[in-house]
Amino acid sequence: MGIRLLMLLMVLLAISSCKKDEKENTSINGTWRSLGSGWNLQIEDSTRYSFYDVTPSSCLPAREGNLKELMGALELKEDTLSLLKGVITYRFIREQQLPELCSTVIGEEKKNDPLYNFEVFAETVNEHYAFMEINSIDWNTLYKQQKSKLNENTTDADLYKVLEETLEKLNDNHAYLEATDEVYEALETQEPHEQNDTSGAEGLPEYGDFQIAAMTAKHHLKEEMTKDSWLVQWGKLNDTIGYIQVKSMWLYADLDIPKSLIEEIGFVDAYVKTFYTMYEGDYIKKEEEGVRKVMDRVMQDLSPMGSIVVDVRFNGGGQDAVSFEILKRFTSEKIQVATQKLRYGDQFSPTIPLYVNGAPEAYNKPVYILTSQQTGSAAEAFAIATMAMKNVKRIGAPTSGAMSTALEKKLPNGWYFSISNEVYMDNEGNNYENMGIPVDYKQDYPEDRQTFFRYIANDLEEDQQRILEAIRQLSSK
Numbered sequence: 001m002g003i004r005l006l007m008l009l010m011v012l013l014a015i016s017s018c019k020k021d022e023k024e025n026t027s028i029n030g031t032w033r034s035l036g037s038g039w040n041l042q043i044e045d046s047t048r049y050s051f052y053d054v055t056p057s058s059c060l061p062a063r064e065g066n067l068k069e070l071m072g073a074l075e076l077k078e079d080t081l082s083l084l085k086g087v088i089t090y091r092f093i094r095e096q097q098l099p100e101l102c103s104t105v106i107g108e109e110k111k112n113d114p115l116y117n118f119e120v121f122a123e124t125v126n127e128h129y130a131f132m133e134i135n136s137i138d139w140n141t142l143y144k145q146q147k148s149k150l151n152e153n154t155t156d157a158d159l160y161k162v163l164e165e166t167l168e169k170l171n172d173n174h175a176y177l178e179a180t181d182e183v184y185e186a187l188e189t190q191e192p193h194e195q196n197d198t199s200g201a202e203g204l205p206e207y208g209d210f211q212i213a214a215m216t217a218k219h220h221l222k223e224e225m226t227k228d229s230w231l232v233q234w235g236k237l238n239d240t241i242g243y244i245q246v247k248s249m250w251l252y253a254d255l256d257i258p259k260s261l262i263e264e265i266g267f268v269d270a271y272v273k274t275f276y277t278m279y280e281g282d283y284i285k286k287e288e289e290g291v292r293k294v295m296d297r298v299m300q301d302l303s304p305m306g307s308i309v310v311d312v313r314f315n316g317g318g319q320d321a322v323s324f325e326i327l328k329r330f331t332s333e334k335i336q337v338a339t340q341k342l343r344y345g346d347q348f349s350p351t352i353p354l355y356v357n358g359a360p361e362a363y364n365k366p367v368y369i370l371t372s373q374q375t376g377s378a379a380e381a382f383a384i385a386t387m388a389m390k391n392v393k394r395i396g397a398p399t400s401g402a403m404s405t406a407l408e409k410k411l412p413n414g415w416y417f418s419i420s421n422e423v424y425m426d427n428e429g430n431n432y433e434n435m436g437i438p439v440d441y442k443q444d445y446p447e448d449r450q451t452f453f454r455y456i457a458n459d460l461e462e463d464q465q466r467i468l469e470a471i472r473q474l475s476s477k
Helices: 001-026 114-128 140-146 154-172 179-189 209-220 259-265 267-275 280-302 320-329 379-385 449-457 462-473
Strands: 031-032 039-044 048-057 058-066 072-079 080-085 088-095 176-178 232-236 241-246 307-311 335-345 352-358 367-372 392-396 407-410 417-420 422-425
Touching: 031 154, 039 088, 039 232, 048 114, 048 462, 072 088, 080 280, 080 352, 088 352, 088 449, 114 140, 114 259, 114 407, 154 176, 154 179, 154 417, 176 179, 179 320, 209 232, 209 449, 232 280, 259 267, 280 320, 280 367, 320 352, 320 379, 335 417, 367 379, 379 392, 379 422, 392 462, 449 462
Parallel strands: 241 307, 307 367, 367 392
Antiparallel strands: 031 039, 031 088, 039 048, 048 058, 072 080, 080 088, 176 417, 232 241, 335 352, 335 422, 407 417
């Protein structure tokens, strides 16, 4: 009888322990590891959060703040924590604790050790770069080749050159490397500015993206309706066709930037410096709010038109959330428009669907998107999403093929870099990295950036007629 009672007590204790664990696991407090981004997230007392960038040899604090910043974007299901940033959902799984490295203090000497910084950089690339196979990269060979150029006496300038060269060899469309002013000054001392090769282009005009976009809109708009916007121009292409020129997929947010900062470093640099002080999710929401106000005015003016042209040929990108906020004006219901997955190690995160939310008073008549090889990044997210929209066709040339979201990281020495860790696909699982989003009606645009800009600028009337002819062709099918 005593043995049976003892066994019963043991079973009850086990059940009680399981229930206790189950109860604890319903809390978001604790340590979480991301699937595909190399982040560890620690949440304490339901009040504070801390992000860490983790590799096998490093754990670097990335951002910390009040949990209120994240709460609207967090969702816990079973033992998976989801974090929504813009249109992308990042998944985290529960860990017992932070890696031991996160509690290790790194001395200044090691922080600035070129070999250590290269190793952290290389571990990030090896773990997360998504296009080794597509770009035919033999990473082990490249890693050894690049590391052999470094030693403990390597200067910061030489380390920068090795890292930059490595990114170039990866053929990563979204890679960048940002060091300190001192490094750039040292590089200029080592390598004075080379004269640009102007053979064959001497005396020809050079255009910026915004400049050529504004020139095109000014010519094509029979009736200008633009109000209180420098990033979007709109009006009538003719009596029945509306025209929207979208110059970028960012810079819409009201960030309350000090005028003194703008005067000191210029608007764009001041904008960037300001949003880097914010939690990224909050910043993206402000971008959405900004473009939403513009698009409210646009659609109010253009909704009576028989069809609409949206020109993103000169749009280099920005935020996918801005693209989707614009696109929701052209579908009356929520639709899945793409999928994405993130690389980590020898596997990928679960494939996640991406959606465009519909608008109650959506414009469901024909829409024509103009794209070119200069349509990049978030503007390509815009283009790939239109493949799932029945009333939308694409005219021009395939986009640049820089689809992936950039994974931004910080090195121990304080430098920043990014690589592409995301595979962005259409609803059928097709990946358009490097190839670009295809069009329904092809125009023979020059591939070179300035040659293409001059091609448009030199005969704007012909460009307009080509657009109208493409619309006639597509509308007759």
